[in-house]
Amino acid sequence: MVRVSGPEAIDVAGAFARLRKGRLHDLEDRRLALARLVDSSGNVFDEALVVVMRGPRSFTGEDTVEVYCHGGRLVTEKALSEALSHGARQAEPGEFTRRAYLSGRISLEEAEAVLEVVEARSEAALFQAGRRLCGELGAMVRRWEGELLDILAEVQGAADFPEDVPDQREQMYGRLRVLAGELDGFLKRAPLGLALSDGITVCLVGRPNVGKSSLFNALLREDRAIVTDFPGTTRDVLRETSEWDGLPVTLLDTAGLRATEEIVEAIGVLRAEASAEEAEVILYVVDDTEGILEEDIRWLEKWKDRRVVLVVSKVDLGVGSGVRDARKVAGPAGQKVVKVSSVTGDGLDVLKRTVAGFFESGAGVGDIVPGSARQVDCVRRALDSVSEAMSELEEGWTDDVVALSVERGAKALAELTGRDVPEAALDRVFSRFCVGK
Numbered sequence: 001m002v003r004v005s006g007p008e009a010i011d012v013a014g015a016f017a018r019l020r021k022g023r024l025h026d027l028e029d030r031r032l033a034l035a036r037l038v039d040s041s042g043n044v045f046d047e048a049l050v051v052v053m054r055g056p057r058s059f060t061g062e063d064t065v066e067v068y069c070h071g072g073r074l075v076t077e078k079a080l081s082e083a084l085s086h087g088a089r090q091a092e093p094g095e096f097t098r099r100a101y102l103s104g105r106i107s108l109e110e111a112e113a114v115l116e117v118v119e120a121r122s123e124a125a126l127f128q129a130g131r132r133l134c135g136e137l138g139a140m141v142r143r144w145e146g147e148l149l150d151i152l153a154e155v156q157g158a159a160d161f162p163e164d165v166p167d168q169r170e171q172m173y174g175r176l177r178v179l180a181g182e183l184d185g186f187l188k189r190a191p192l193g194l195a196l197s198d199g200i201t202v203c204l205v206g207r208p209n210v211g212k213s214s215l216f217n218a219l220l221r222e223d224r225a226i227v228t229d230f231p232g233t234t235r236d237v238l239r240e241t242s243e244w245d246g247l248p249v250t251l252l253d254t255a256g257l258r259a260t261e262e263i264v265e266a267i268g269v270l271r272a273e274a275s276a277e278e279a280e281v282i283l284y285v286v287d288d289t290e291g292i293l294e295e296d297i298r299w300l301e302k303w304k305d306r307r308v309v310l311v312v313s314k315v316d317l318g319v320g321s322g323v324r325d326a327r328k329v330a331g332p333a334g335q336k337v338v339k340v341s342s343v344t345g346d347g348l349d350v351l352k353r354t355v356a357g358f359f360e361s362g363a364g365v366g367d368i369v370p371g372s373a374r375q376v377d378c379v380r381r382a383l384d385s386v387s388e389a390m391s392e393l394e395e396g397w398t399d400d401v402v403a404l405s406v407e408r409g410a411k412a413l414a415e416l417t418g419r420d421v422p423e424a425a426l427d428r429v430f431s432r433f434c435v436g437k
C-alpha cells in the first residue's frame with residue numbers, strides 16, 4: 001500500500017492513479033474505487049484500489065490518499081516512485097503517526113501503541129497494545145489527572161480563603177491516598193507491561209557440560225545448538241526468540257563458565273558473563289549428577305540480587321546430587337529451583353512459568369499495563385508528587401505549598417497522554433518507528 005498525506009495528496013496520487021470515470025478529486029470521501037496506475041510515459045503498471053480520506057477526518061488529520069497495489073515489491077516501488085516524481089517526499093520514520101498526534105487525532109500514548117501493535121511479538125502483548133491504542137490507558141490517566149485538578153482547585157480555593165475548615169484537609173488527604181494507591185498499583189504492573197512490549201532476555205549460564213545447550217534446544221523445540229560430551233562445546237552466544245506464557249522471550253545459550261587457557265573459549269566465557277549481566281533473567285544451570293560446586297556458589301553469590309532461577313538439569317538420570325545441594329544453597333538465598341530434563345522434557349513448562357512469574361506480580365487479567373518506560377516515568381513522577389502533597393498536608397504546610405505538589409503531579413500525568421511534552425521526548429518516541437507508519 002502506498003499512502004500519501006498532506007494538502008496536495010490528491011493531486012499527487014491523481015497524477016498516476018486514474019479512475020475509470022472522473023478525477024480523483026471528485027471521488028466521494030472514503031469510498032473505494034478502482035484505478036489504473038500509469039507511469040509518466042503512459043505505461044499502465046497495475047490496477048489498484050484507491051481511497052481518498054479528506055482532512056480533518058483522516059488518521060493524520062490531512063487529506064490522505066491510499067493506493068492498494070496488488071502487492072509485490074516492484075509494483076509497490078513503482079507506485080511510490082510515481083508519487084515521489086509528482087511532488088511527494090518520502091515520509092520520515094513514524095511521520096504519519098506523528099502528524100496524527102500533532103493534529104490532535106490521537107494522544108501520545110496512543111501513538112506509542114501504534115508501534116507496539118506493529119511490533120507485538122505475542123498475542124498477550126498485542127492485546128495490551130490494542131487496548132492502549134483504543135485509548136483505555138489514556139482514559140484512566142485522564143481520570144487520575146482530573147482528580148488531581150479537582151483537588152488542586154480545592155487547595156487553591158482554600159489558599160484564597162485561609163479561614164477554611166481543617167476537615168477539608170483531611171478529606172483531601174483521603175482522596176490523595178486513594179489516588180496514590182491506584183498509581184502504585186499501576187507501577188507494580190510496570191515489569192509485566194515492559195516485558196510484554198519490549199520482550200525479555202533470558203540467559204542460560206553455568207559450568208561447561210551441565211546441559212545448557214541441550215536445554216536451549218529443548219526449550220525452543222528445535223535442534224539449534226551443538227551438543228557434545230566435551231566440556232567447552234559452545235563458544236559464541238546463541239540467540240533465539242520464543243514465547244513463554246505470553247511473554248516474548250529472547251533466549252541466549254552461552255559458553256560454559258570456567259577458567260581456560262584456550263583463547264577462543266576464554267572469549268566465549270567473557271561473552272557469557274556479559275550476556276548474563278545484561279539479561280532480565282538468568283537461568284543458572286547445574287548438573288544433577290555433579291551437584292553444586294564451590295564456583296557455582298561464587299557465581300550465584302555474584303548474581304544474588306538478580307532474577308535467577310537455579311535449574312537442576314539431567315534429573316532423568318536419577319542421581320539427585322544437584323537436587324540435594326540446591327535445597328541447601330537456594331533455600332537460604334531465596335532462589336527459585338526448577339528440576340528439568342532435556343531428554344524427557346520434564347520441568348520445561350514449570351521453568352517457563354517460573355520465568356514469567358517474575359513479571360506478573362500483582363497483575364490481574366483485566367488490568368491495563370504500561371507500554372513504555374516513558375509512561376512508567378510519568379506515573380512515577382506523579383506518584384512522587386502525590387506522596388509529597390500528602391506529607392505536606394500531614395506536616396501542616398500551607399495550602400500554596402501543597403498546591404504546587406498537586407499541580408506537579410497533574411502535569412506529569414498530562415505529559416503521559418501528550419500535552420506539554422518537550423520536543424526531544426517526542427523525537428525519542430517517534431524515532432523508534434519505521435518509515436511508513
Ligand SMILES: Nc1nc2c(ncn2[C@@H]2O[C@H](COP(=O)(O)OP(=O)(O)OP(=O)(O)O)[C@@H](O)[C@H]2O)c(=O)[nH]1
Binds near residue numbers: 254257
Ligand atoms: N541424560 C541427560 N543428558 C543430558 C541432558 N542434558 C544434557 N545432557 C548431556 O550432557 C552433555 C553436555 O550437554 P550440553 O548441552 O552440550 O552441555 P553445555 O552445558 O551446553 O556444555 P558447554 O557448551 O560445553 O558449556 C551431552 O552429552 C548431553 O547429551 C539431560 O537432560 N539428560
Ligand SMILES: [Mg+2]
Binds near residue numbers: 214225233234254
Ligand atoms: Mg553448550
